[in-house]
Amino acid sequence: MLLLTHPALARTRLLSAADWDLVAAFHARCSEQNLLRRWGRTHLTPRDLTRLLTQSLCWIGLDADERPLALVCVGPVSGESGVVDLGLQVADDHHRQGLGTALALQAAGIARTGGVHTLTAYTQASNAPMLRLMERLGPSRRTRDGPHVEVRVALDALASDPRPSSGAASP
Known part of the structure; x- marks a missing residue:
């Protein structure tokens, strides 16, 4: 389990294939x-989750009523x-509240x-929220790949107290 402090989260825990209903x-x-x-499509299947979990560690963030608020994964790249x-x-209803930044910091740590x-992070070049989040983690390097961009952050420079962009609450 991630040790995370954020007002919206009651807890986080590792995800397993048995958690399909929660996902x-x-x-x-x-x-x-x-x-x-996030996924490049609007529908995922239990098989998609199983494949993801064979390659990555994933956590789910839950509120006090055990409703899922966020999903974070880290896995090897090529x-x-x-x-x-x-x-x-x-x-959607928890965007711009610092939750993603808090989870990203924990996953990076x-x-x-x-x-x-x-x-x-490999994302659409138009995905401004993810690009801002990666910049908050520390010095980043971007490489454009058509409509996508890869952002790399050196973890030895990981920010311990990232500053949120304007309008976002701190974690």
């Missing part, structure tokens, strides 16, 4: 745009030693403790 409930709280931005990709999705030196 489906989470995705039901997300708009099509949110799902497209065989590069010491490099993991960050996957993050927050329920756990990855760094496990010997990872670089955190990446």
Whole structure:
């Protein structure tokens, strides 16, 4: 379990394939745009979750009523030693409240403790929220790939107290 302090979260816990109903409930709280931005499509299956979990560690953030608020995953990228990709999705009604930043910081900290030196995110170039989040984690490097961009953050420079962009509450 992640040790995380954020007012919206009661707890976080590791996700397993048996949690499909919880993931489906989470995705039901997300708009099509949110799902497209995170997954590249609007519908996921239990098989998709199983494949993700064979390659990544995933956590789900729950509120006091055990409703899912966020999903975060870290997993290896194309065989590069010491490099993991960050996957993050927050329920629409909890955007811009610092929840994604708090979860990303925790995931990055756990990855760094496990010997990872670089955190990446591959996202649409128009995904301004994810690009801002990665910049808040620390100095980043962007590489454009058509309509997408890869952002890399060196975890040795991980910000311990990132400053939120204007309009976002701090974690």
